[in-house]
Amino acid sequence: MNRLEQLSIAQLTAAVASREIAAVEVTGYFLERISRFDGELSGYVHVADEAALAQARRLDARLAAGETVGPLAGVPISVKDIVEVAGMPNTGASHSRLDRRPMQDAPVVRRLSEAGAIIIGKANCHELAFGGPSFDLPFPPARNPWNPEMFPGGSSSGSGVTVAGGLCLGSVATDTAGSIRLPATMCGMVGFKPGFDVVPVEGIDTLAHSMDHCGPIAARVDDCRRLYAAMSACESRPLPVGDVPSFAGMRLGVSPDGWGLGASLRPEMATAMQNALDLFARNGGEIVELNLPPLETFHAPGAVVMMAEIAAHYGAEVRGNFSAFGEMFRGRALVGESLAAADVIAARKLRDVLRKKVDASLATVDAILLPGALAPAGPLKTVDKFYFLEEPIPNILANLTGHSALAFPFGKARNGMPLGLQIVGATGNESRLFDIAAMFERLDGVAVRLPPRYFS
Numbered sequence: 001m002n003r004l005e006q007l008s009i010a011q012l013t014a015a016v017a018s019r020e021i022a023a024v025e026v027t028g029y030f031l032e033r034i035s036r037f038d039g040e041l042s043g044y045v046h047v048a049d050e051a052a053l054a055q056a057r058r059l060d061a062r063l064a065a066g067e068t069v070g071p072l073a074g075v076p077i078s079v080k081d082i083v084e085v086a087g088m089p090n091t092g093a094s095h096s097r098l099d100r101r102p103m104q105d106a107p108v109v110r111r112l113s114e115a116g117a118i119i120i121g122k123a124n125c126h127e128l129a130f131g132g133p134s135f136d137l138p139f140p141p142a143r144n145p146w147n148p149e150m151f152p153g154g155s156s157s158g159s160g161v162t163v164a165g166g167l168c169l170g171s172v173a174t175d176t177a178g179s180i181r182l183p184a185t186m187c188g189m190v191g192f193k194p195g196f197d198v199v200p201v202e203g204i205d206t207l208a209h210s211m212d213h214c215g216p217i218a219a220r221v222d223d224c225r226r227l228y229a230a231m232s233a234c235e236s237r238p239l240p241v242g243d244v245p246s247f248a249g250m251r252l253g254v255s256p257d258g259w260g261l262g263a264s265l266r267p268e269m270a271t272a273m274q275n276a277l278d279l280f281a282r283n284g285g286e287i288v289e290l291n292l293p294p295l296e297t298f299h300a301p302g303a304v305v306m307m308a309e310i311a312a313h314y315g316a317e318v319r320g321n322f323s324a325f326g327e328m329f330r331g332r333a334l335v336g337e338s339l340a341a342a343d344v345i346a347a348r349k350l351r352d353v354l355r356k357k358v359d360a361s362l363a364t365v366d367a368i369l370l371p372g373a374l375a376p377a378g379p380l381k382t383v384d385k386f387y388f389l390e391e392p393i394p395n396i397l398a399n400l401t402g403h404s405a406l407a408f409p410f411g412k413a414r415n416g417m418p419l420g421l422q423i424v425g426a427t428g429n430e431s432r433l434f435d436i437a438a439m440f441e442r443l444d445g446v447a448v449r450l451p452p453r454y455f456s
Helices: 009-017 023-041 049-064 107-114 157-164 181-187 221-232 267-282 295-320 327-333 341-362 396-401 430-443
Strands: 044-047 076-080 118-123 170-175 190-193 213-218 251-254 286-289 367-371 404-412 418-425
Touching: 009 023, 009 049, 009 221, 023 044, 023 049, 023 076, 023 118, 023 157, 044 157, 049 118, 076 157, 107 118, 107 170, 107 221, 118 157, 118 170, 157 170, 157 181, 157 213, 170 190, 170 221, 181 190, 181 404, 181 418, 190 221, 190 430, 213 221, 221 430, 251 267, 267 286, 267 367, 267 404, 267 418, 267 430, 295 327, 295 341, 295 396, 341 367, 341 396, 341 418, 367 430, 396 404, 396 418, 404 430, 418 430
Parallel strands: 076 118, 076 170, 251 286, 251 367
Antiparallel strands: 044 118, 170 213, 190 213, 190 404, 367 418, 404 418
16 A cells, blocks of 8 residues: 555545555555655645654554544645644744644544544645735745646635645635635545535634635545545435435536636637537536626625625734735735725625525536636646636635535646646535535546546
């Protein structure tokens, strides 16, 4: 068992629980990979060598004593650096918080530890989940394992990178306007943003309080499902699948005009969307055209609400301690101060209307299909400060409405970078999203996409 980074979570936990391999051996293996590869990737801002090995030794001792351990026994996990882990730095990749070291775990971290996961370190991120990718922060920006010159997505950049680089098997990430699903898409991984109040956000830095979510990133749909089950304390049972995989009985909703995106959706992403629909229909699924507004109708109020809440939360601190924050975070965080109160009120009213429209559509289908991004990953150094305001990003819909959304890899761009899609579903119907994505994963013919640079 010398290629642990290629095992699924189910395979690894079975081996650890049966004592075929010790948790301390697994932890040491991944720590060695971090030592070899993370200098190039910058996926971590803190590696918890001693704490992780101590946690693994305690797990091995429990197994040796005949105790039953949790469903994530021995699984190495990274945690985004805005999520509290007792005794570890919690810097938010910001000069303003370099001395911060929490005394207790965030509830979501505690749940994972109780399930047997090993917290191996803190994952890099955009400054306080908003200012990045930046080159004026305490840590260099995380780099995409498929091509280190390319953008890995954000703001949970290190979460996507540590999983895609085989430096852990899962990560705790956060999502305010796509910050789980964009790194998953750009790094060829699976990312899940739950609905409101499903995974606790206590002990996690607030960005925009009415849009913040916490969820997992992993390499496989089943891996992501298992992490989500522990993080949410909700059981998620896979749909039994026979020898012949099929979408029979599943209904997928689409926008008849491509969400009004036009040329904003780059040709490779549009092709991936169409290929997915063809695969779905060819294998027994029913495609339903929905009467939903164009994506811009969701993006505009989402951006207004988000920017207003960020400015309310961070504006005074940024103005009072300007040099403690990176240039990109400063510029972004203060934008919401210029919004008129009437515009913010109007955006919140429209939010309620749009949520009801999505609810009505989801009453007729299992999920709604969206692109995971408008384009494949581009060069890291050319990411524009306000790219997320210039075009209607597909991810913000689910943050605005609070619906569950799951991103999964599907296809490759001409430059070899992964492409990805996402499906949005009703809260309480999370298992169906995982079932649909698992079927795509199975029928797509490539069970898991791993960057050859770190997995060959």
